[in-house]
Amino acid sequence: MNEDQRLIQFEARINAGEKIEPKDWMPEAYRKTLLRQISQHAHSEVIGMQPEANWALRAPTLRAKKILLAKIQDEGGHGLYLYSAAETLGVDRAEMIEQLQQGKAKYSSIFNYPTLNWADMGAIGWLVDGAAIVNQTMLAKCSYGPYARAMLRICKEEGFHQRQGYEIMAKMMAGNDAQKAMAQDAMNCWWWPSLMMFGPHDADSPHTKESMQWKIKVESNDKLRQRFINRTVEQAYHIGLTVPDPKLKYNKETMNWEIGPINWDEFWNVVKGNGPCNHKRMAHHIKYHNKGQWVRDAAIAFAQNETFVTAL
Amino acid sequence: MTKFIVRLIFIKCLKAQPICNDEHKNARYNFCLRLADNNLILAQRLAEWCSKGPILEEDLAITNMSLDLFGQAESFYDYAAAVIESNSSADELAFLRSEREYLNTLMVEQPNGDFAFTMMKQMLFSAYTKLLYESLSKSVDRTLAGLSAKALKEAKYHLRHSSEWVIRLGNGTNESKERVQFALNELWLFVDDMFAMDENDEALITIGVIENTKDIKPKWLMFIKQILEEANLQITSNTNSISGGIKGIHTEHLGHLLCEMQYLQRAYPGAKW
Numbered sequence: 317m318n319e320d321q322r323l324i325q326f327e328a329r330i331n332a333g334e335k336i337e338p339k340d341w342m343p344e345a346y347r348k349t350l351l352r353q354i355s356q357h358a359h360s361e362v363i364g365m366q367p368e369a370n371w372a373l374r375a376p377t378l379r380a381k382k383i384l385l386a387k388i389q390d391e392g393g394h395g396l397y398l399y400s401a402a403e404t405l406g407v408d409r410a411e412m413i414e415q416l417q418q419g420k421a422k423y424s425s426i427f428n429y430p431t432l433n434w435a436d437m438g439a440i441g442w443l444v445d446g447a448a449i450v451n452q453t454m455l456a457k458c459s460y461g462p463y464a465r466a467m468l469r470i471c472k473e474e475g476f477h478q479r480q481g482y483e484i485m486a487k488m489m490a491g492n493d494a495q496k497a498m499a500q501d502a503m504n505c506w507w508w509p510s511l512m513m514f515g516p517h518d519a520d521s522p523h524t525k526e527s528m529q530w531k532i533k534v535e536s537n538d539k540l541r542q543r544f545i546n547r548t549v550e551q552a553y554h555i556g557l558t559v560p561d562p563k564l565k566y567n568k569e570t571m572n573w574e575i576g577p578i579n580w581d582e583f584w585n586v587v588k589g590n591g592p593c594n595h596k597r598m599a600h601h602i603k604y605h606n607k608g609q610w611v612r613d614a615a616i617a618f619a620q621n622e623t624f625v626t627a628l
Numbered sequence: 629m630t631k632f633i634v635r636l637i638f639i640k641c642l643k644a645q646p647i648c649n650d651e652h653k654n655a656r657y658n659f660c661l662r663l664a665d666n667n668l669i670l671a672q673r674l675a676e677w678c679s680k681g682p683i684l685e686e687d688l689a690i691t692n693m694s695l696d697l698f699g700q701a702e703s704f705y706d707y708a709a710a711v712i713e714s715n716s717s718a719d720e721l722a723f724l725r726s727e728r729e730y731l732n733t734l735m736v737e738q739p740n741g742d743f744a745f746t747m748m749k750q751m752l753f754s755a756y757t758k759l760l761y762e763s764l765s766k767s768v769d770r771t772l773a774g775l776s777a778k779a780l781k782e783a784k785y786h787l788r789h790s791s792e793w794v795i796r797l798g799n800g801t802n803e804s805k806e807r808v809q810f811a812l813n814e815l816w817l818f819v820d821d822m823f824a825m826d827e828n829d830e831a832l833i834t835i836g837v838i839e840n841t842k843d844i845k846p847k848w849l850m851f852i853k854q855i856l857e858e859a860n861l862q863i864t865s866n867t868n869s870i871s872g873g874i875k876g877i878h879t880e881h882l883g884h885l886l887c888e889m890q891y892l893q894r895a896y897p898g899a900k901w
Binding site (some may be wrong): 362365366372377380382385388392395484489490492600604608610613616617621 | 677692
């Protein structure tokens with residue numbers, strides 16, 4: 317069978333709704349796109365631990381501490397799970413981490429914003445995880461089996477995070493003036509970046525067309541973004557938060573909340589490395605990765621000595 | 629049905645505590661507070677590792693231990709408050725006391741140091757809590773026994789995880805061996821403080837609440853020596869020791885840890901989070 321025939325067969329399987337599995341034939345471009353996307357997703361989970369870890373030691377109650385730590389742990393677990401899914405495409409985790417640290421692989425730009433008050437923990441859970449769920453629910457229908465299955469499991473946990481984040485916001489909006497101000501501050505900080513998480517408008521999205529053809533994505537950026545906006549605006553109003561968009565209005569005909577223009581200059585600026593925390597996030601990752609080198613070396617040296625392995 | 633009845637009896641036992649006077653109540657309160665403080669402070673230290681682990685799997689494992697210990701702390705605080713029929717919440721006990729009022733052992737408040745230091749500290753402490761909870765799970769105080777039995781499961785896991793790392797590092801590279809030996813030497817200073825007892829313990833021993841805890845140290849030492857032998861590590865000949873945790877006299881490190889942990893509760897008194 318030549319390449320063309322294989323491609324026809326591959327696309328026929330995708331159109332029939334079959335899942336592609338690691339050992340199946342796939343076009344190189346499909347493998348590359350998935351690898352880029354899944355590794356980027358894994359890196360995002362791992363880098364995303366940092367802005368939340370920033371508050372792990374200052375969480376205000378034992379319950380809040382437990383919830384936050386469990387959430388960060390979930391993110392790390394998602395990272396592991398996604399690295400494994402990406403490894404099925406032929407690249408190992410060490411190499412993916414190297415690509416991240418060399419700037420060749422990206423992670424979600426949202427984590428390049430700082431967490432400056434406790435309400436940011438609420439906003440991240442509610443808005444960032446909320447946006448991620450919309451995207452990931454779609455990805456659970458993706459044509460690549462290991463990725464789709466990873467998404468199913470991850471979505472369940474993200475659902476908890478979203479509710480827990482909203483609970484933090486609701487509690488603070490029911491609290492004293494300082495707490496309300498913190499919550500609104502967090503809303504102002506995270507609203508637009510969370511809308512940007514869905515990526516550029518469909519007309520400007522370089523990867524969308526091919527990804528949709530091969531069902532790596534099954535819905536467009538704008539459609540997903542709108543779904544998130546409709547859900548979230550009402551939740552914000554419900555607890556008294558103001559959505560920081562003077563042009564926001566409800567369209568009765570389409571039943572959509574229509575937003576003002578997104579500042580794409582800001583988006584590209586952060587993507588290109590000029591966000592408030594790009595440098596810090598990467599420096600942190602590299603610092604602790606390097607600091608852990610002697611531990612990994614020791615574990616390998618130990619594993620190579622069979623006498624002690626059996627002793628454990 | 630039998631199960632249901634057994635459960636009812638169990639719940640009744642939880643509520644019906646051994647008859648004791650105020651002195652015993654205070655002793656039990658202090659004892660539970662000590663257990664809770666140990667867990668809280670170590671949990672806080674472990675949480676410092678968040679996003680800083682040598683490998684992702686270890687980041688998760690350390691966070692997991694931290695979570696277990698926060699959970700244990702909360703249970704022991706709740707029980708401490710219940711013992712003296714106080715309205716204090718676990719959060720008030722955890723976040724609104726001053727440095728002098730914390731009764732944790734000095735070992736747990738020591739800074740994390742490197743990974744070897746953290747794992748050595750965890751092993752020395754978890755080996756102690758494993759024995760302690762084993763003993764307490766037989767206490768005539770049924771609530772304390774129940775809470776300890778639950779905590780014991782987690783302590784065993786923490787001990788397994790940390791002792792495996794101590795053995796691995798002791799037999800890994802020259803660097804890892806040096807680091808883990810250094811950790812042992814430094815932390816040995818705080819070993820005696822872990823076993824310190826005061827008049828509260830004496831009172832609780834007489835009414836059988838903590839009957840066998842006084843016998844823990846030799847068992848602990850025997851266990852630790854086994855692990856250290858497997859790890860090719862030597863106990864330091866330096867016999868110096870520092871103590872005071874049980875009296876609320878701490879090392880300089882605790883105050884800083886509390887500043888950070890208590891920040892929001894102190895900055896916004898009475899706020900609900």
